[in-house]
Every structure is written in structure tokens, then in C-alpha cells.
Amino acid sequence: MISLQKFNDTYYIFFFLCIYNLAFSQTDQWRVIWDRNPDIDSVAYYTVYRKVNAIPGVNDSIGYQNQTAGASIDSVVFVDKAITKGRRYVYSVVAVDSQGQRSGFSATADAAIPEIVFNTLTLLSGSTNTVDLKSSQYVNDPDHNYSQLKWAVSGGNQISISINATTNVAAIITPEDTTVTEQFEFTVTDPDGFFDQRQVTITLTSPPVNHPPQFTSFPDTSASAGEEYQYNAIASDPDGDVLRFFLQQGPAFLNVQKLTNTSALLTGTPAISDTGLHDIVLAVTDEIATVTQSFLLKVIGIAPPLNNPPAFTSTPDTSASAGEEYQYTAIASDPDGDVLRFFLQQGPAFLNVQKLTNTSASLTGTPAISDTGIHDIVLAVTDEIATVRQSFVLKVIGIAPPLNNPPAFTSTPDTSATVMGEYKYTVQAVDADGDVLRFLLQTGPQFLELQKLTNTSALLSGTPDTSDVGTHPIVLAVTDEFVTITQSFILTVKSNVVPPLAAGGIKPYPMPFQATQHSEIRFTNLPDGGSVSILNLLGEPVFQAGNVTSDFAWKVVNDEGKNINAGLYIYYINNKGGEKVGSGKLVVVK
Secondary structure: OEEEOOOOOOOOOEEOOEEEEOOOOOOOOEEEEEEOOOOOOOOOEEEEEEEEOOOOOOOOEOOOOOOOOHHHOOEEEEEEOOOOOOOEEEEEEEEEOOOOOEOOOEOOEEEEOOEEOOOEEEEEOOOEEEEEOOOOOOEEOOOOOHHHOEEEEEEOOOOEEEEOOOOOEEEEEOOOOOOOEEEEEEEEEOOOOOEEEEEEEEEEEOOOOOOOOEEOOOOOOEEEOOOOEEEEEEEEOOOOOOOEEEEEEOOOOOEEEEEEOOEEEEEEOOOHHHOEEEEEEEEEEOOOOEEEEEEEEEEEOOOOOOOOOOEEOOOOOOEEEOOOOEEEEEEEEOOOOOOOEEEEEEOOOOOEEEEEEOOEEEEEEOOOHHHOEEEEEEEEEEOOOOEEEEEEEEEEEOOOOOOOOOEEEOOOOOOEEEOOOOEEEEEEEEEOOOOOOEEEEEEOOOOOEEEEEEOOEEEEEEOOOHHHOEEEEEEEEEEOOOOEEEEEEEEEEEOOOOOOOOOOOOOOEOOOEEOOOOOOEEEOOOOOOEEEEEEOOOOOEEEEEEEEOOOEEEOOEOOOOOEOOOEEEEEEEEOOOOOEEEEEEEEEEO
């Protein structure tokens, strides 16, 4: 009990404030009850004072008076019907006698009803979300620490909510790939038993779909030592996201400088020590998806002889069907007879390139139903000095294939043969459906023939002669009459017979030099008494021979008699007087 302040010798009231709910559910009114000291003289009435959202003290009177004689009052009750949730109410009582004399203010008592202050939540589907209900974003209770409150929740169907009783953190688990709106009833209760309930609407939305950036520019693949290399890389982003360019792999002399949101400059000056091939991986990211552009940068140490670039001579097929193999045999030519390399610079993931001969490659792949639509294709061929591209649009038609498991090759071919020696390769395949299989030789030389042995095997055999020396693209096929699967490889026919020397002019033979097939490079029609000099691309001498005859054979070794490495070399021919009468390049392949 708390006594009122003494007004005279007779006015003492033992005051204790009891606040009770009048409503059974959410409280919007309560009773303030106090007792008086039975030893004091008569009290005419009491006046109750209330203060809102403040510390205990005197505030405006709310005008309550009890007109009953004080001697008959055993207890006094005031019903406050103007309660707002989330506010702190402070009460004090003054006693007044029949003469109108007032006691001092009693000590104060206070109470508040917690208030839930949110009614909606918007969350992403397919995620686990945590909501800290101790935050003022979700509840208001001016007379308790939010960690003292107790929460409960009910309702919902597809969305699952659990509340940790210790931390007051709600874990909300949402289903995958759905947008739904559900109603929940949240209840919060304070330690005094006051509580609030609120209907909360939770709405699920699909996460935003990100479209990755794409490179739209093509790099320069050659540089010269001592000269600045520059490549202006350009990318696009369908979402208009902020892009960041960076060099994922490359030599130390290169660096990336961003120009605009969709462009960057890859630049640097290589030294003589940087001469050779460098793997470059340039990347662009929207911080969600990262796309790379890979290429080989060739740094040349000295000015190379005049190079004639390769050229495509074939026309691609521009349509494909989902579930069926697409195949395009790309053919190119090179006036210098350089070693060529084919690669796919841009295209869908289902396509890949396999080299068949020095001047041909197979672009193959089987699109799925999901690949239906238009695909930009950029096929490239390079002689490691110049790169030429063939661009076209491939349209994939989404025809659903029958439910069939295709056959598959299980054997590995022998890739070499010898003149006048019989070549044999037992081809084996399997079919998960047990279908009848048919074997085909789609591409190959005339000396080879294919004979079926069993339903799952066939024999590829034949005897090459001297006219067959060299490399031959082989394409075997097996079909269950629904799907055809191919096996491609290169068959090399070797011979110890050296072809006759070329007539007329200074011309090295063979070119390119294959270490597995040849033992020397021969020069014909040389000036008597002249000299032959071989240099690498750095201009460093590799081999020199003087006082040669018109027919000279080089064993492909250096001045120390050691075999040289594979690569590109330069030769110079001088006459007896020291004047240069010829030059060119040599390709050595191991």
C-alpha cells in the first residue's frame, strides 16, 4: 500500500493501484482500484489524475468525483474507458473532505497495453526469412522491455511460421515457385497479462529474374613486343545493371580500365620476354552472374614475314531440330599452308568443335527442347597470326523427339596405319533399348570398308597404299533409326618413302614438318656456294650452313646438333656474295 501525502493530521489514505481488464479479449478499458485508511476522518470524494506517455506526476484531472460520504467508502473504483494500446498511463489520487480541503497527491501507479504495429509482410517465395519481433517495427510497449513479451501466431496454409520463445525471432518458411497471400493472427502478451491481437497479411512474390551480361565485341589476338596492345571490350546487359570488368587470367603487362558502364579497355605493352602465346580470360559481371571471354594473345618478338589470313570456303546449315544431332563440316583454306586452329567463339552450350584435318572441322551438338529459338553463332579459324570469323544465326525448331534412348559407342579407334599394312578397328556400341543397330561409314578414304559383325559390333578395315599417306578424317555412325550417333577421329597413314623434291624455285619440303613422319627438311635450287640461315621468332640464330650446293638437307637440329622445339621459324638464303635471294617461314610440328 502507498499512502497519500499528508494534508493535515487526519488525511491519510493507504493507496495501492490495481488495474484490471474489463474486457475478456483485447483491452480498451480497465478499472483503477484503491483503498483508504479506515483510521482517517471522513472523505467526501476522491479525484483521479491521469498522465499519458510520461513519468508519474500530476496531469490534467479527468473529472472523476465520488459524491458518497467518506465514512461509507470501503473501496473506490474508477473505470477508465479511454485506453489506447501502446501508451503508458500514470494515475494518482487526491482525497477531498466535506469542507473542500484536499490532501496531497498519492504515489503513482502506471500500466500500458502492448500494441502490434504491423499488418502486412511481403516475402520472396522459396526462402527462409527471420523476423525479429523485439523490434519497434513490429510492437510498441512503453512499460516493458520487448524481450519480456510473449508472442503466438496461428493461421496460414502454405506458409509456415514458428516463433522462438526465448529470442522472439519468427522463422517464416515460404514454398518454392508460388505467389500466394495468407492471413495470420499474431498475439503479443506482456508480463502483466495485457495483450493485443492483429490480423497480418503475408504476401509471397517471385524473386526477380536476372539476365546475365554478354560480350558483343571481339578481341585482337596479336601484339608486338614494344608496342602498346589495346582491345576495347564492349558488353551489354538486358537489365541495365551496373557492370564491372576484370581480367580473370592473363600476363602481368595487361590491365583493365573501365570506360563506361558497358565498355572497358584492355591495354598493355609486352616486352621481348613476353613473346609467345598467352591465355586471356576477360570477365564482366553484374554482381549476380559473371560471363567470360577467352582467347589466345600471340606476342611477336620481331616483324614476321607477310602473312595471308585463312578463309572459310563452306556454308553452314542454319536450322536444327530439338533432339536431333546438328552437324556442320566447316572448311577453310590458307594461302600460306599454315597450321590452322578452329574454335567456337560464340554459341550455345550444346555445340562443340572437333578438328578433322588441317583445313576442316566438325561443328556438332544435339539441342534440347529448352534450346528452341534463335542462336547467334560465331565460328573462327586462325593461323595464330590472323583470325577469321564466320557468323550466322542457327534456328532450333522445338519438335519433341520420341521417347528413345540413343545408342552409344564403347570402343576407341586406332588412329594410325602403315602403307601396305592391313588396318583393323572393331567398332562396338550399346543401346539401352536393345534396338536393332545399323553401322555406317559417313566419311573416310576409299581403302576402308565397314562390315557388320553382330547387332552391336562392326569391323572397319582396309589396306592403304603409298597414295594414301597422310591424314584422313573418319566419321563412323551408328543408328537405331531414331537417333544417329557419330564417332569422329583422324587416321594417319605413315610411310618411309620420301616424295620427290619440288622443282623450280627455292622451296623447303616437307612443310609443315611432322617429326613423327619426316627426318629432314630439304631445300632445292639453292645458289652454289651460298648459305642457309634458320632463326626463331625472336631473331635469334638457330642453325647456319655455308658453301651449300643446290640441293641441301637440314636435319631440323640447331648448331649444337640438338633437336629443336616445335614452332614457327624463319629461313634466309644468301648467294655466294652474301646477298639475300630468298626467305620464308618453316612450321615444325612434334
